[in-house]
Amino acid sequence: MAEVNLIGFMCNWCSYAGADLAGVSRFHYPPNIKIIRVMCSGRVDPELILDTFLYGADGVFIGGCHLGDCHYLEGNYYAEKKIEMAKRLLEAAGVDTERLRLEWISASEGERFAAIITEFTEEIKALGPVKSEREELESACMAAADYRLRILATKERELLEGGNKYGEVFTMHEMAKLLDDMVQEVYESKRILLKLKKPMSVKELASAMTLKPNEVFRRILDLKRHELIEIHEIRDNTPTYLVRALNEGGLTE
Amino acid sequence: MKIGVYICHCGTNIAATVDVEAVAKFAETLPDVAVSRAYVYMCSDPGQELIKADILDAKLDRVVVASCSPRMHEITFRSACEEAGLNAYCLEMANIREQCSWVHSDREKGTEKAKELVASAVAKAALLESLEPMRVGVTPSALIIGGGIAGIQCALDIADAGFQVYLVEKEPSVGGHMAQLDKTFPTLDCSACVLTPKMVDVARHDKIELITYATVDSVEGYVGSFKVKVKKTPRYVDEDKCTGCGECAIVCPVKEVVPNEFDLGLSKRGAVYIPFPQAIPMVYTIDKMGGIPPCRLGCPANVNVQGYVALIAQGRYREAIDLIREVNPLPAICGYVCPHPCENECNRVEIDDPIAIGALKRFAADNIDYEDETDAETEEEDNETEDATDVERAEKIAIIGSGPAGLTAAFYLAKCGYHVRILEKLPVPGGMLAVGIPEYRLPKDILKKEVEYIKREGGRIEIDTGVEIDKDGFERLKIDYKAIFVSIGADKSRAFGIEGEGLKGVVHGVEFLRELNLGNTVVPGKKVAVVGGGDVAIDAARCALRLGSDVTLVYRRSREEMPARDEEIADAEAEGVKITFLTNPSRFIGDGFVQGMECVKMELGEQDGSGRRRPVPVAGSEYIQDVDTVILAVGQQSALEFLEGSGIELEGNRIKADGDGRTNIECVFAAGDAVTGPATVVDAIAGGRRAAEAIDRYLRGEPLPELEREEKKRIVLEDIKARLPELEKDERREVAKIPAERRRDSFEVVELGFIEADAIEEAKRCMTCGICADCRLCETACEADAISQDMEEEFVQLEVGAIIAATGYDSFDPSLEPNYGYEYDEVITSMEFERLCNASGPTNGHIEINGETPKEVVFISCVGSREKYKGQTGTGEMAGNAYCSRVCCMYIAKQAHLVREHISDANATVFYTDVRAFGKGFEEFYWRVKEEGVNYIRRELTDDLKVDKDGDGQLRVKTVSGGRQVEKEADLVVLATGIVPKEDVRETARKLKITQSGDKFFLEAHPKLRPVDTLTNGIFIAGCCQSPKDIPDTVAQASATASRACSILSKEYVEVEPITAEVDETLCCGCGICESVCPYGAIEVIETEEGRRARVTGVKCHGCGTCGSSCIKKAVKMHQFTDEQLIAQERAALATEKVVS
């Protein structure tokens, strides 16, 4: 089985302490995982997760306190939604969502910690290294930084419980639909942006991304309207486009 | 940028699995690393010196220590940095012990992982920033939750150190479990004797505020400055006024009903109580179920049924009657004739039968002397109604009709000071009570004494009989009187409207009864037919029967629809009244005198407006019945002719009045049957009393309070079961009746009423649904004026610098493990044994079970403890805990000793597995007990044990010892139950935001080095809420906890980690999403010159970072965990080449 790289983000109060307890009690688990401490699982940003995959992780593990036990009251509820968003983006990028796992592990669950990490490591080993293209992950990462998805990831709880500012409460189903559409739109746009580092026509884009030309065209129009791309030249009556400017590091809009 | 990296061997803890030197070498290759060293113990002084020297010599900007968990030594290394002049927050740690060397065994891979962790830490370190800790002022006071010995000790220590202490205890008294113990091991000193002085000290200490019967509702804030909301359960007694004299408990009729929590249910207490004689504060508590008993809700007049039944149970009949009279001045009459709707509601119905409330009321009324009323009552009433009775009011009120509504209104109006004149058209007062109800149901002298009472006690009542009011008379009344109350009842028969109704011998039921009751000669014929199915029909039939007639009752529907009470119908039939159902007369036949009645058979058709099925005649079913008298009882109406032209609004044949008796004319009120149509006596009483109140308010010009519309909470059986678990079937005592034969020619009262013994037993069947009966006798009895029945839940806000949880433990519940036979009376828990031994316990210190002194006492150790290692068969999952109770070995020794001390000829046997006599004097005590002759029998934990009774009823303990089956007969088995976390431990943990360990007790910050701290700064733990322990250990720990708390309280301010969020206002768009996710209100969007911007209030921020991961512009910087730092950390951890095996 292939050796895999795992990163864990653990909240200081429960899961990180649980990991420490596993250590103190000498409950062994495979060494693939490297744990990074955060104060609360709510701190974990979808962009951070996607970046971790982009930089070579084969699996990412998020550990928080049990629901209701978060040291900061509600952080883990937000974490849940953010991880959900990250999973949608992973899916868009063709990464198996099993590679991202969220678990609630308390400070006293050392043995359980070791057991879960062992299980997770085995699972990822079975999946092997991530096979997606770098560009796909990069697009997902950029999408995670997009304000629209950030708003949705944070506000999902509120929209489900209290409704939007017009008082419309979303059903789970409506919410899922909204998220799916939004994630797809943003993800595709980011991918086009990345592809347009060199000039391409709608047709070329469509075949490179295995999308329908009219779908690509819709995104192109959108990107143009936001002045993110421009027409590079018109070849045989077909325009090709080029990205205007990718922000520093090429990651964020 | 110069980074120093220090790799710790931690002896061999790390070095055994990680090639420390290799890691140090590797670190040298990382960007910005100027120094990289490995050392055997980084946390040791020389280790720290190493870092300090490098900071100074090599001018390090950042330090990375790869060693144990930062949760262990971050503080140590931060101080080291600081001492060398480097900002404490320029330190980063790589956890290569707990999260690497201790959890992996492959040295090569461990080394690789350590390298990655170090690389990761170095990457983060390069991005760390200097931060300044925030200072928070300290409120020099502490909150202690739990008033057991741990809480008491903490409170005294902290208060003695000069700080204010708030001690919050859930129960009415402090003392906790220690107060329940009899003696303590190994010294055998009396638990209460050592504890009570401390309890008194707590109460007296001027720095301690005791808040008992209260719980912590919520906790906000942080070390140095917590804001705590405490919820005080109403005890209905003002703690400041109560002197503990106990007068309330003496007058309280609810006695020995509630299982006494303090005696673990082995004794019972009343509704007002102190938990135990030495309780602190020495203040009574009233126990209320919350809600209204259903009987009271079922009574139209809202009579406090539970209250008077409880008083009857105590043999206090006069007080019972007085209580009734607060809302109903006719208790005796109601005792005889009320159809007691209360009984239908009684919660006991669900167990066996309702309490015989009606019969009890009659019994009480029959058993007091009505003549002797005045003195008895003065005492009671004096305080309360002083102003009411003694104030004479000038207004005069006229009442038309002296039935129950009129008498009731007159009574309460007179009590308010009004002069009342009742005008009655009949020659006797009482209305239907006098002329409607036959003597065999309500004897005349009962009515008489009750009318007399009303006149005498009301004082200002005049009853003019034989006065008929006509139209003019009514108008005159309006002039002469300030208010008129119309309670004329419904005494006019409705006409039947068929042929022959005018024949002689066809009479109306109400008239027939009236003549009879007035003593006029009434001679019905030989063959009497009564038509109708209501009370009047039954009464008329039974009277006619008694006058010697042969009586047939004809009713047009079936028995189910009959409006008369089932009991009455049955009695009538028993006496010989024949009933023909589904039959209606169609005409009366005769020549001057009635001779026959043509009847037609009916069948039930569609439902009509009343929800009953409408009877329809069956064509061709006519037949003729031979009769010489017909009594028609098919409904009554009111004689309202005198109101014609008065302008009073009518509704059909009734006066239109609201629930308070107000008619459309201001000064005219009405209630009773004239408003409701024919109804019960108690309905009329209820109407009369409400009208009296309305009249009083009207005359005083006060508005009437809105009718109470909000549904009152009804107490249901479930509520009671939760409080009084031992509800058993107990059959209802029925009253005797005179034999049916004797009733045929006599107007003697049919029901004989209770004899005293039965009455008291019957009254004791009452489950006291409300616990407190709300009779308010305690209010009168309390000289200190401390009772406050309307007390409500109260919240107290506290500000404290530190919090100590000393919430204690629960005993393991052995009923969870059936093999211990806890369902037998002779099997008890060790705590119950303590109470049995105790002089102030339920048996006054005699060890006895069901009155018998046991001779063979068997103790079983480790019940509910060490269970992971037991192999009980047949019980499935063990309900108990893995850990050792830490106390049962020694308390068994103590209790075995006490058995021998209390019962000199008793044998004590102990089934044990190990004896852990580790404390001071413990081993010596154990041997002393053994030498006293206590028989210790060893068994393996894995051996089955069963306590049960065989066919012969003998209790036996069966187990294995030394590989052989043993059986031990026992008279008493004491289960040495273990210590389990308090039921609400999780809730408390959540409120305080502290953590629990796997066994559910509160988790200490470090098992060795910070045993009384929690992971939450400023919150500490003491006593058994942390783990099982005995009294000496608890007290020692409590003192330790107190001193830890003082270390905060003694400071002017504490430093709080600057791990907070900060908003980069040049990036912020003011969307406010961060504000919406912050649980502490630490971020606010404010208007700045640049527009709307979010801003963080540092001290409010707890540092979770949720705002950071939510910000759409990534404008939030979460110090010490910034986006850049986390990304660098993650990328670096992934950057190193993998060794593929």
Ligand code: FES
């Ligand atoms: S602190 Fe653990 S999830 Fe929030």
